[in-house]
Amino acid sequence: MTYFTKTYDEAFINENSVRTNYxxxxxxxxxxxxxxxxxxxxxAMKFFENTGVSFKxxxxxxxxxxxxxxxxxxxxxxxxxxxxxxGITQRVLAINFFLTDIYxxxxxxxxxxxxxxxxxxxxxxxxxxIGFTPPNKTYNHISGIDLIKTNSDNFYVLEDNVRVPxxxxxxxxxxxTMIKLFPELISRYKVSENRxxxxxxxxxxxxxxxxxxxxxxxIVLLTPGIYNSAFFEHAFLADKLGVELVEGKDLRxxxxxxNMKTINGWKRVDVIYRRIDDIFxxxxxxxxxxxxxxxxxxxxxxxxxxTIANAPGTGISDxxxxxxxxPDIIKFYLGQKxxxxxxxxxxxxxxxxxxxxxxNLNKLVVKEVHGSGGYGMLVGPLASKTEISKFKNKIKxxxxxxxAQPTLSLSTCPIYxxxxxxxxxxxxxxxxxxxxxxVTVIGGGLTRVALKKGSLVVNxxxxxxxxxxxxxxx
Amino acid sequence: xxxxxxxxxxxxxxYIERVENTLxxxxxxxxxxxxxxxxxxxxxxxxxxxxxIRHHFLKKNNSLDSLNIINFMLKDPKNFNNILILFDKARExxxxxxxxxxxxxxxxxxxxxxxxxxxxxxxINESKIQTIIKNTREKIALIFGFLERSxxxxxxxxxxxxxxxxxxxxxxxxxxxxxxxxxxxEKKIRFEGYDNFQLEMILRSISSYRSFMWKNxxxxxxxxxxxxxxxxxxxxxxxxxxxxxxxxxxKSVHKKNFPKNKxxxxxxxxxxxxxxxxxxxxxxxxxxxxxxxxxxxxANIEEEFNFQ
Numbered sequence: 043m044t045y046f047t048k049t050y051d052e053a054f055i056n057e058n059s060v061r062t063n064y065x066x067x068x069x070x071x072x073x074x075x076x077x078x079x080x081x082x083x084x085x086a087m088k089f090f091e092n093t094g095v096s097f098k099x100x101x102x103x104x105x106x107x108x109x110x111x112x113x114x115x116x117x118x119x120x121x122x123x124x125x126x127x128x129g130i131t132q133r134v135l136a137i138n139f140f141l142t143d144i145y146x147x148x149x150x151x152x153x154x155x156x157x158x159x160x161x162x163x164x165x166x167x168x169x170x171x172i173g174f175t176p177p178n179k180t181y182n183h184i185s186g187i188d189l190i191k192t193n194s195d196n197f198y199v200l201e202d203n204v205r206v207p208x209x210x211x212x213x214x215x216x217x218x219t220m221i222k223l224f225p226e227l228i229s230r231y232k233v234s235e236n237r238x239x240x241x242x243x244x245x246x247x248x249x250x251x252x253x254x255x256x257x258x259x260x261i262v263l264l265t266p267g268i269y270n271s272a273f274f275e276h277a278f279l280a281d282k283l284g285v286e287l288v289e290g291k292d293l294r295x296x297x298x299x300x301n302m303k304t305i306n307g308w309k310r311v312d313v314i315y316r317r318i319d320d321i322f323x324x325x326x327x328x329x330x331x332x333x334x335x336x337x338x339x340x341x342x343x344x345x346x347x348x349t350i351a352n353a354p355g356t357g358i359s360d361x362x363x364x365x366x367x368x369p370d371i372i373k374f375y376l377g378q379k380x381x382x383x384x385x386x387x388x389x390x391x392x393x394x395x396x397x398x399x400x401x402n403l404n405k406l407v408v409k410e411v412h413g414s415g416g417y418g419m420l421v422g423p424l425a426s427k428t429e430i431s432k433f434k435n436k437i438k439x440x441x442x443x444x445x446a447q448p449t450l451s452l453s454t455c456p457i458y459x460x461x462x463x464x465x466x467x468x469x470x471x472x473x474x475x476x477x478x479x480x481v482t483v484i485g486g487g488l489t490r491v492a493l494k495k496g497s498l499v500v501n502x503x504x505x506x507x508x509x510x511x512x513x514x515x516x
Numbered sequence: 517x518x519x520x521x522x523x524x525x526x527x528x529x530x531y532i533e534r535v536e537n538t539l540x541x542x543x544x545x546x547x548x549x550x551x552x553x554x555x556x557x558x559x560x561x562x563x564x565x566x567x568x569i570r571h572h573f574l575k576k577n578n579s580l581d582s583l584n585i586i587n588f589m590l591k592d593p594k595n596f597n598n599i600l601i602l603f604d605k606a607r608e609x610x611x612x613x614x615x616x617x618x619x620x621x622x623x624x625x626x627x628x629x630x631x632x633x634x635x636x637x638x639x640i641n642e643s644k645i646q647t648i649i650k651n652t653r654e655k656i657a658l659i660f661g662f663l664e665r666s667x668x669x670x671x672x673x674x675x676x677x678x679x680x681x682x683x684x685x686x687x688x689x690x691x692x693x694x695x696x697x698x699x700x701x702e703k704k705i706r707f708e709g710y711d712n713f714q715l716e717m718i719l720r721s722i723s724s725y726r727s728f729m730w731k732n733x734x735x736x737x738x739x740x741x742x743x744x745x746x747x748x749x750x751x752x753x754x755x756x757x758x759x760x761x762x763x764x765x766x767k768s769v770h771k772k773n774f775p776k777n778k779x780x781x782x783x784x785x786x787x788x789x790x791x792x793x794x795x796x797x798x799x800x801x802x803x804x805x806x807x808x809x810x811x812x813x814x815a816n817i818e819e820e821f822n823f824q
Contacts, residue, residue, distance in 0.1 A: 093619070094611075094626045268611045277614035287615045292518050303519045305671065305769075305821040 047465035049451040050193050052116065054465075063117040063514065070227055071114075071463075079113070080460055082223050086111050089222065095215050095274060109212060110507035112457045113223060116468060116489040123234075123485075123513045126197055126472065129382030130187050131481040132372055133202060134474045137359045139375035141181040145171045145355060155370050160363055160391075163442070168320060168355035170327050174344055176353040177252045178478060183351040184243070184315075185474045186210075189382070191453040198450070199382050200469065202368065205357040206317050209471050210239050211275040213488040214282075216510040232515035234485030239473060240282035242484065243315075246477035247283070250349045251312045259312035261285045262302060264293075266318050266334045271503075276317050285315070295338035300348045313349045320354045362411045362445050363389065386448055390441040399446040400437065403430045406446040407498075408437065421498060423449050452498055455509065457491060467492045469500050470511065486511040519822030521613045522675045526817070528609035529679030532625075535602045536656050537687040537722070538567065539649050542589055544720040546645055549582040559717055560585050566687075566694045566721075569595055586645060591636045599652075600636050603629055616672045620662040628655035674769040675821075678762060682814050685758035688745060689810065691721060693803045699742040712736040718745070722753045747790055755806065759786045762813070769821075779816035782809060 045057050053064040060068045090108050118126075143149050144161060151158050161167050186207025188200040214237050221228055244261075251259035265276035267289050280287035292302050293311065301308040316323065322332040327340040342348045358364065366387040369380040388395040388406070399406060403422050410418035420433045437444045454465035472487035489509040490500035500506040541563045548556045560580045564570035572595060573588050590599045607629045614622060635648050667673050692699065698714050715736045719725040724744070731748075732740050748754045763783045767774045774780045786809050793802055818824070 091630060092623055092627050094622065268608060273611065277611065280615045285615075286518055286521070288518060289520070292520050303822050305517050305519050305522050307822070 045456070045463055045465060047454045049467070050191065050453045051465050052191065052453050052455050052468075053463075054456070063119050066230065067115070067117060067227075070230070076460075076462070079458060083113050083458055086113055086219055086223055089219055090215070093215070095212070107502075109502045110493055111216060111219060112491055112493075112507055112509045113220070114456050114458050114463065115220065115510045115512045116455050116470075117512045117514065118486075119514050122197070125381065126189070127483045129197075129199075129380070130185075130472055130474050130483050132376065132378060132381050133187065133199065133368060134182060134185050134476050134481045135479065136368070136372040136375050137182050137185070137202060137204060138180060138476060138479075140359055140371045141353070141356060142175065142179060143375070144358060145174065150371070150374055153374070155374050156364075156367055160367075161358065164358055164361060164363070166320075166355075166357035166361050168358075170340055171353070171355035176343075177346050177349045178250050180250055180351075180476055180478070181353040181356045182359070183246055183250055183353075183476055185476070187472045187474060189470045189472060190385075190450060191468075191470075192451055193453075196383060197470070198385050199368070200385060201362075201365065202360045203471075204352055204360045205319065206352070207471070207473070208272045208275050208317075209488040209490075210243075210473050210484075211278040212508050213473070213484075213486065213511070214239060215278075216488070216508055217486075220510045231512060234513040234515055236484050236486040236511075239484050240279065242475050242482050243279070244283050246475045246482070247313050247315055247349075247351060249477040250351055252346050252349055260302075260310060261313040261315065262288045262293075262311050264288055264290070264314050264316040264318055266322070270317075272317065279315075283315075290318075290332075290334045290336050293336040293339075295336060295342055298342060298345055298347060300336065300339060300342050311348060313351065315351050320357060323350070323354060362387075362409055363391070363442075366445065385450060388446040390437055390444040390446065395446075396437070396441050399444075400434055403434060403446075405449060407449055408433060408444055408446045411443050411445060421449070424498075449498070452492075455489070455491065457493065457507075457509075464495075466495070467498050467500065468509070486513045517616070517671055519824070521616050522671075522821045523818070523823035524609040524613035525616060525672060525675040526679040526682075526823070528606050528613065528625075529676045530683040531602050531606035531609065532656060532659060533680045533683040534597070534687070535599055535606065536653065537684070538589060538597070538599060538602070539653055540723045541566065541721045542586055543646075543649050543723075544717060545582065546586060546649075547720065548717070555713060555717070556580075556582065558714070562694050562717075563721065566690045567597060568690075569597060583642065587640060590640065590648075600632060603632050618662065618666040620666040621659060624655065624659040624662050628652065628659065631655060671769045674765040677765045678769070678817060681758040681761040681765070682810060682817070684753060685755055685762070685810050686807070688722065688753050688755055688758065689803055689807045691718060692742075692745060693800070693807065696800050696803055699738045715741050724751065724753055727751070746793070756787070756790050759783055759790065763787065766817075777816075777820055779813055779820055782813045782816055785809065786813065 045054055052061065053068070054060055087108060090111060095108065140150065150156050151161065182204040184207060186203040186209060188203065189197045190200050191197050217237055247261050248259055261283065262285055263276055263280040263283065265273060265287055267273065277287055286302065288302055294301055294303065294308070296308060300311040302311050318334050321328040322334040324335045324337060324339040325332045326337050343350055366384065366389060369384055372378060372380045388399050390396045390399055399408065403420070406422045408420040408422070420429065422430065452467040452469065455468045456463035457466045468489050468491045470487050470489050473484045475482045489511045491507050491509055492498055492500045493507045494505055497505065545559055545563050548559050557580050560582065561570065564573055564585065573585065576594060577584050588595050592598055607625055610617065610622060610625045632652060663673070663676060695714070695718055698718065715738060716725060718741060719728050728741065728744050744751055745754055747756045749756045749760060751757055763780070766780045766783055770777050770780060786806060789806065
């Protein structure tokens with residue numbers, strides 16, 4: 043099988059020449075029996091199936107799906123990684139400052155860096171959070187930063203996910219699987235550990251506890267329940283953290299504190315690692331008919347008797363309309379030049395940019411400002427004329443809801459097929475944890491791969507798979 | 517531990533136990549079918565009654581056809597207690613309490629669920645029935661094996677066992693209830709045409725025929741069978757064994773407060789009732805009262821440990 047890709051490939055310069063990061067791996071690969079690898083590849087899926095590593099696609103019935111796993115690791119060297127760590131740290135800190143400010147003095151608006159209407163008219167901006175500083179002044183305890191690579195030198199940030207970023211469990215399971223499948227291979231490399239994620243997560247959650255209960259806080263993970271698409275991850279992380287996995291019905295506000303219903307009665311809760319969206323947190327403050335949250339939770343929070351991680355209202359900073367301002371946000375709060383670049387973004391809310399977008403839809407990727415998971419999105423070069431014209435009308439009707447980006451030539455990495463290695467587009471989600479102004483970026487991250495030939499959509503809900511990500515120690 | 521987690525653990529094991537018990541009954545019926553036994557209809561009738569599904573089955577079917585019954589019990593969506601549905605509920609509860617059980621227990625449950633879904637969603641032919649039952653029972657044994665070997669000996673395990681023994685008690689009492697007339701004292705009037713064969717089938721329906729014969733020097737008698745199923749404290753499916761295990765687990769989970777609790781008091785009264793009746797078993801109302809007491813005991817547990 044010929045290995046051919048038009049875009050930057052992370053493993054091969056051309057068919058006969060391997061990049062430094064992959065040299066050792068490819069020489070190992072060439073010595074492997076292909077039948078054996080095919081068997082291992084299917085064993086890997088069996089392993090995921092038996093352990094119940096699954097996710098669900100909304101709208102489908104009770105069916106659980108497996109995220110396809112590719113056995114070829116993605117390899118990043120320490121120099122590239124060091125730059126990523128610095129860049130991610132910078133963004134995470136700046137976002138926390140931004141949130142503190144936007145719910146406080148709003149200096150950034152007063153200085154004209156961010157237009158006021160972008161905040162005021164944004165549903166992700168929670169009025170309930172105005173004038174309130176969360177315990178330990180931390181909003182984005184957990185961030186998932188999505189990155190893409192287009193050439194040998196640069197990673198670009200595609201999104202900063204700070205609402206309820208998911209995927210860490212797959213990162214850990216992928217590593218576990220690789221160690222089970224290729225124990226001798228992984229020991230040849232000095233690969234940085236990523237399975238310590240839960241240890242760091244536990245540390246930052248403990249640190250974020252309201253003052254009175256810092257010694258041994260009672261932490262819980264709040265899930266919408268077993269029918270949620272990411273339930274596997276919720277159970278996985280609660281297990282690794284050694285905390286209770288709770289649903290709204292297990293919790294109640296009693297005498298200004300949050301409590302959980304145990305077999306021996308009510309027990310106070312100090313920290314909620316929530317995996318439900320803001321609007322479902324408290325029916326008294328947000329969506330009235332929500333059964334997923336706890337009535338009165340926001341009042342307990344505002345009295346600083348409980349910590350919610352991530353803080354309600356954090357979503358304003360990962361809104362796609364704010365994304366394009368992140369470099370300005372970094373400059374404003376840190377006085378630094380952004381280490382990681384943003385992808386060029388056209389804001390349809392600005393007249394000239396809207397015109398450009400509408401004239402060039404066939405070349406652009408258009409995203410809904412509040413959308414996620416690859417939904418509500420148009421990939422211009424792959425869309426039909428009818429799809430483009432339909433989308434054009436949608437944008438015209440509501441330009442404030444859309445941004446557009448050039449179609450990026452995402453880098454490729456080799457994946458395993460029965461016929462041999464073949465290139466597919468990838469991105470990278472890195473996980474960063476924040477407590478007391480200290481950021482920990484977990485070594486490696488989750489590489490998502492578009493398994494369909496030529497596809498640029500890496501979301502698991504739309505045919506994407508994952509790979510283990512190896513950061514080589516220097 | 518969360519009350520809702522205790523709820524999930526308790527019900528997970530009630531459902532797993534129910535699956536195991538149902539499979540044993542299907543197996544005993546299927547054995548008769550293979551032997552073309554003249555008692556086949558009576559046996560299926562008793563099995564359907566025991567599971568409270570006779571009425572549902574006969575709504576759809578005119579006769580007690582063995583393969584139809586087996587299909588109904590294994591996978592027919594009209595039977596809300598079919599094996600697929602029961603195990604699905606067991607796994608759902610396992611997912612809810614995933615954080616409390618070990619990976620070993622979870623994987624054993626998950627692989628059994630995957631197996632049942634794969635096998636039972638195909639057309640089931642006669643030649644595969646025994647294999648499916650055997651494999652599933654082995655997989656269930658693996659769940660209990662890992663439960664015993666990999667879990668901490670704490671309250672989590674107590675709730676798993678409480679579910680198991682409450683359900684097992686319920687099953688044995690149902691079996692006895694359906695066929696109590698077979699076990700009447702020999703001096704009293706017995707229905708004509710019944711012989712040791714029916715007694716043997718009772719034992720086979722709970723997979724305890726061999727152990728009974730071993731213990732009773734290969735002699736089947738009604739009073740011995742009833743003693744074996746009701747009062748024998750060594751027999752893992754007897755009412756006495758189940759209630760003793762329930763008491764043990766209640767003591768452990770209630771810690772020092774156990775004497776005060778309703779559930780514990782209720783379990784004691786079941787134990788006492790069985791002791792009093794041990795060799796004088798002759799009536800339907802006795803079984804019926806045990807059945808009701810066991811239901812109350814389950815409700816006590818749910819209430820005392822904040823299940824809902």
